[in-house]
Amino acid sequence: MRIDIITCLPRLLESPFNDSIVKRAQEKGMVTIHVHDLRQHTSDAHRTTDDYAFGGGAGMVMMIEPIHRCISALQSERSYDDIIYMSPDGELLTQAMANQLSMKQNLILLCGHYKGVDERVREHLITREISIGDYVLSGGELAAAVVADSVIRLLPGVLSDESSALTDSFQDGLLAPEVYTRPAEYEGWKVPEVLLSGNQAMIENWRYENALKRTQNRRPGLLDAK
Numbered sequence: 001m002r003i004d005i006i007t008c009l010p011r012l013l014e015s016p017f018n019d020s021i022v023k024r025a026q027e028k029g030m031v032t033i034h035v036h037d038l039r040q041h042t043s044d045a046h047r048t049t050d051d052y053a054f055g056g057g058a059g060m061v062m063m064i065e066p067i068h069r070c071i072s073a074l075q076s077e078r079s080y081d082d083i084i085y086m087s088p089d090g091e092l093l094t095q096a097m098a099n100q101l102s103m104k105q106n107l108i109l110l111c112g113h114y115k116g117v118d119e120r121v122r123e124h125l126i127t128r129e130i131s132i133g134d135y136v137l138s139g140g141e142l143a144a145a146v147v148a149d150s151v152i153r154l155l156p157g158v159l160s161d162e163s164s165a166l167t168d169s170f171q172d173g174l175l176a177p178e179v180y181t182r183p184a185e186y187e188g189w190k191v192p193e194v195l196l197s198g199n200q201a202m203i204e205n206w207r208y209e210n211a212l213k214r215t216q217n218r219r220p221g222l223l224d225a226k
């Protein structure tokens, strides 16, 4: 898989991909991530990427030309399955969406800033819009990092068996069950007996019941969707 991220603040994306699972996925060649500085695609000496909104009002708007030039340059090299604009008014990111995106070959993530992008970008240049939640971030970079992370960890071979994505929260429509590790008792606080029993069938059954109870308590809406 290849992920191209277009941003006017590339430094914001330096650290999220340089550690842990996402770093290892790149080292193993399962994904390549390319961050593109929008300023490299401007046509004026000042490298302008934004301008005042037509009609007035506070806040700058990202211009279409540098975005178009950057996307076209990428498309001249390969075709893309989706060109995604990160925006708080996009479709909400879910585990199902991450699963879907993990099956694609080439993705572009476009990060917005200020008041967002000229609407013609959304009308003509992108194929999809994603929000990571009902709150507003300073820009799309952190949201793009969240989408990339949620997708990359699902690529075959990225996670080892022990950390398999199949047992993640949401993967089966339930929250993940409680987990414990040594010591079996700490300051009088005990691990549930069944987990120490060695009876794998009983343990699996307990985990399922625990996940169900947790989901009922914390996110009952997830059960309605099942």
Ligand code: ADE
Pocket: 086, 087, 088, 112, 130, 131, 132, 133, 134, 135, 136, 137, 138, 139, 140, 143
């Ligand atoms: N840009 C700003 N806020 C965002 C959000 N919640 N999701 C995606 N992109 C954003």
